Amino acid sequence: MKENDKLIKWAVELQSLAQIGLTYGKDKFDQERYQRIRDIAAEMIAEKSSLKIEQVKQLFCNEVGYQTPKIATRAAIFTNNKILLVKENDGTWSIPGGWCEVNLSVAENCIKETKEEAGIDITVENVIAIHDLAKHSTVAYPYGVCEIFFLCKAIGGHFTKNNETTQSSYFSFDDLPNLSSDKGSEEQVRMCFDAYSSTNWKTIFE
Template identity: 30%
Template structure:
């Protein structure tokens, strides 16, 4: 399976680069067919609709690089961590989201915290970087996820449309985790105990 996903990511990259640079209509047609074939295969593996995948890929023409998502942890004075009960899939996780163009990872994380929690934060230090490969957690691409230690500077904790519930909990109070967020939480606790 891993070899198949690696092959698909390479085919997708070639197709997207080709569509970005090609001017010959026959080449454009060939690259579109390659992208369609890759999308069909991704759809079978990830169980995401082919039309959804092809639209995502067409929006990412040009040199294909891994996506970047950021996450941040904040601890309470009694050692609990700020977790969010997500509205999109009903799981629990650490605050974060995808980086946007024109932002540093730290700026993206500050924006995500403000949007999702109402908190203004200070991003202190990088704890670790997590990697998702195609097929991990149903996603069709490679992505990197820096995890930061943060602290609250201002604001009042509140939920947003992205969350059902938000608050400070111990790691063993959470049952259903989003993606690799359980691993992130464990890594954050180790970091906290070392500093």
């Protein structure tokens, strides 16, 4: 692990401990100490990233209660042994998906995100994998992320212009475009192809 990654990992752990202390601690002096620990963790993230301290605090220190991972969904949609990818605003391509909404199930969220990003109506067929993103991405997040990959089937729709993506297209594994580093890596795309080709796929949990 790189030194920068170690510092971010420590900052994430400090923030989590501080958040728990702020939630369950009763002594007002301890509360002040926990808040200072949280501030230091945010300063560490800001120092090791391109984000301003205000952005870090908004993203990293805005929750209360026991800290748990955020949940995201990804929809693996195939036709003729090709996977559907969407082009992000930064020019990279990704498997359609995004953060889960609080009022939707993970399957409902997968359907919604695919419609928004790819314009495609889908049915959710199977769970391919549940990934701890820290084990499958080169991007260091200041919080835990649990990413759920679904094998899905397109049933209609077409791409429409939106705020998140600029294009959608199907790709074979041997002709993949430049992929986003945290929204469906080549490793994860390969996993989706394997699930699509399998007659007895077993969901991966890691």
